[in-house]
Amino acid sequence: MDQLKKFFASLSLRQRLTLGAVAALVIASIGLFIHWNKERGFKPLYSELSPEDAGAVVAKLREAGVDYRLRESDTTVLVPSEKVPELRLEMATAGIPKSGRIGYELFDRTNLGTTDFTEQVNYHRAVEGELERSVMAMSEVDQARVHITFPKDSVFTDDRQPAKASVMVKLKTGAKLSEQNAAAMAQLVSSAVEGLAPEAVSVLDMHGNLLIRPKKPNDGSAASDEVLQYKDKLERETLAKINSVLDPLLGSEKYRAAVDVDCDLTSGEESEETFDPTHSVITSSQRTEEGSLARDTTSGVPGTQTNLPRPPVRPPTQPGAGVARRT
Template sequence: MPEQLQKILNNVREFFTTLDTTKKLILGGVALTVIVAIGILSTISLQKNRVVLFKDLTSKDFAEVTKKLDSLGYQYGSSDTSVITVDPEQRQEIVTKLAQENLIPAGVQGWELFNVDKFTETQFDKDIKKYRALKGAIEQSLMTLRSVDKAYVNIAFPEDELFSSNSSPVKASVILHYIPGVESLSRKEVKGIVNLVSRAVPKLKPENVSVADADGKIISDFEEDLEKERLELRIVQEKLRIGEEQRIQRLIDMRNTLRWLLGGEERVDITRFEYNLNWDKESYKDNSVSPVVAIPDNPNTPYSELKLVDGYSLKVSSKETKEDFKGRGFTPDGPAGTEPNIPPGYKDTDYQKSEYSKSENINNYEFNRRVSEVQKQPWKIEKINLSVVIDGMWEKKEREDGTGYDRKYVPVSEDELRQIRKNLEAAVGIDKARGDQISVITVPKDRSAQFAAEDEELRKQKAIRQMIIASLVIVLLLIISILVYRAIK
């Protein structure tokens, strides 16, 4: 420790020891007060300057806004129940969040007043400056959204009219450019933008605010979206209704078939019935070529009578040409009395023997052609999966002691299963080419409870019969005793 500092500390210590207790307490209190004051001043100096978020608020608006700020986790301050201050860097973001929740208090403007007025400014200049400031404040607020890269706002202020009934409403349009990776905004975010713009502009109603994306698509037309959703919901409900009706109808046909074949449904369990419909619209052009049929097939016979014409086609046109030339050709000699203009030697060869022949035979055949434009129904069966479990028959015989039945299980034969499967395929409309599946098997059903109840009922009936027989014997003995007694007497 330096010698000079050591001397100072020694002097302070000697001075402090010369003081009495009262002076020591007063000096300690002063030092403590100075330390606390320094701490408070340092804390205040470290705090950021806050800006006014809203002022002149009602008690209701103050409570709603502060409650929302607490839930969003923002720091804020308030001098009373009418003024709220926030961090200046968070002000635009907070305003946007509150606008999404429709919590902007009525009368709060989304732009700031001008701090400097020019001496030569006219009222028109002030109006233009006011419009630009309002437009810029709204655009700046919109660009604080995480999904928005740029925002452009245009506001249409109508000219003042003498009568309010003749004045046009204030209108605004907003164009948003999303950040890369964002394709659309949620309905809640769009409503927040509409509320923000409508509250920031005087006399602007939310229904007069149009919001569009960079492609020019209106995203604030909630009525159109709502009607589209209602239409889609009705379509889905109609599809479900038709599908359920078709499923129930085939289920009824299937149960009727099983009831007729097995005498009831007590032995049948439908473990699975999957009925899928395909709602894809299909339209195509069919251009088919087929051979010409001379004799069609009779579907009522087990053999085929189909017979095609020779060559599988019909002759539709023919052309036959035949030419034949023999002998001397004609060579003109010119006018009478003149020598022909023929080279020497040609006349001798001209009259030699010559032949010419031509033969042409053309036949045109045509197959059966069919050109059709097909548009299928709005729905079709995509796939059917059916699984049926059938219980066999139980043969029962009463035991000699009468305590129950001896039972023997008789499964359903393969021929019966094949017949049931065939009838179910026809009733439900199974198409194996479509990929439909059907399973019909026989499995013993657990009837332990039923058998126990039947055995118990048999024992009860036997006990009742024994009681009736015993009662009849007693009555008969009583009658005989009475008759004997009277005869003896």
Template sequence: MSDILGIFNKLAPQQKIVLGVAVVGTIVLMFVLFGLLNQPSYSTLYTNIHEEDAAKIVDQLNNDKIPYKLESGGKTIQVPTESVHEIRLNMAAKGIPSSGIVGYEIFDNSTLGMSEFIQRLNYKRALEGELARTIIQHNGIESARVHIVVPEKSVFKSEQKSPTASIVVKLKQGANLDKESITAILNFVSSSVEGLQTNRVSLMDTQGRLLSKDHGTDGFGISTSKQYELKQSIENYLSQKAQTLLDNVVGFGNSMVQVDIELDFDQVEKTMETYDPDSQIAISEQTTKTENIGSNMVDSSAQVSENTTVNYEISKTIQRVIQGSGAIKKLTVAAVVNEVPKTIVEKGSSTIIYEPRPQDQLVKLEQIIKNSVGYDINRNDNFSLVNIPFETNISDPLNNEEFSTPGTFD
């Protein structure tokens, strides 16, 4: 020890300062490393919990003097790894959290004396919880709730009602669900519930927006909104075709055409069997030989007979045809054509009068319009063509004295 002090005393003042700082730094570093090594590792206790439940959990942890960490804006709580299971059991015994999603673990505490109604109710709750858990796994969904309504089974099949389901999702900040994700969620839920069809599942978010409005189909059909859009699109297309022809024939502004269609959105499946009598195929052939021998020695003659039976089958073709929906069931066309304007000059003043168009011209116009829109008499389509003068001098209410506003000095 004296040798160390002797060496230290021989050092220059600056060297003593540097050595002292190094010793102090080493001691501080050892304390920091010791603290980090002794710091417990943390694991997730709960995630995606509501604020009310998070407040209850934090309050309970503070009362029990258990260290914790808050992540994801307070929605994830972490506690020491070695205590996570014990803490979770203690929280469950106190009914915390109360908003947790319940799945099939609800049957872990089932009793033998449970009624059939309670069993069905628990199964529905478990199924709803499991579906919600799976939906939450989507990247853009923060939380989800699923409600399933399964009607009681009826003795008569015709009176049996179909089950329905409703899904409410809370999207993450800035997230949106595309059509593929919406379709996937609807199909996932419908395939998880017996007898549930996709068009009986509704999906909405917490903002009140119905996300499944364009997906209410059964795989082949078209949703109601899409039916209206298709109807309106075809009507506008046919009206524009006929209007373009009339504008080139009678002039722009001298005609109007409106088309109304009735579409058939029913899915029709037909199975046809076609038989061809001219085309036969041998499916079996049987030959029978019979030999008759004389009854006495004198009559030694023998007779041999042979009979062949061939079974034929007529060629048969089976076709399964599914007719697409959206076919035009009925067409109604209303067309109005302006009369021909004619200028008459009398005593230096000119007057415009309107004369009806010739009948042969109206017949030609009718034929043009019918051909342009695809008129079919076998479909019971309706058509009307009217030749009347158009009103060109429409009075403006703003310029009419009857509607004028009195001035200040009236």
């Protein structure tokens, strides 16, 4: 101990500070390694849970005295890797989590006492669950809910009700659902349900923004959508130009800009007549021709030659020989 004290006493202030920094760095590295090695032994029990289900899972783990970790905005629960299978069985027995959607595996459990109504309801649940899984397979979608109103058949034409559907999606952080993706989503849902047209599917996000609205035939909604799309495009382009000018001058935190475009897309016809004063235009013309031929009078010395028939007289072919023209 005395030798250690003598060693520190022989060091300069700079050497002491350097030695202390190295010792602190070594201790911190050891602590990080221990923490990393401990976290390495945890595996996800459930991922992408709703807040309600995450709270129920955590409460169940606390009740059982199991160590756990939360990640990714408290939607992923991690537990020791060796306890994952056992804990999943216990959670399933307790009916946790409740937000898991049931697909066609619902029919893997047969029940002889099932009524036609119950079987129909289970079929509807299975279709909605499978569609939710398909929608959530899209890269932009985090969670999805699908609700379908199946068509009702009737012997009376007026009492028949067409199928309708609505899709609510929660997008991943930073993701944006384009109009083409929303239309593809509506097409996916309509193709999976008999009698469901893509125009009868509405798609909206968790904030209540309607991405695709149901359309009625001949109601002009298609044209209205085109106008809204054009208006939105103009607003975005104009806002981008404004931001490109103001950002370098003021900075993005020093101003707020918004654009509202009023589009007038009315159409009409216009006719125009143009007269050239330097050139006269003939509106009408008239042409008249008059002609006359002189008669051949028979005369001569009486006798045989005079009484013989003469050849026919042809009309004159030269101008001024009895023909007059007037225009």
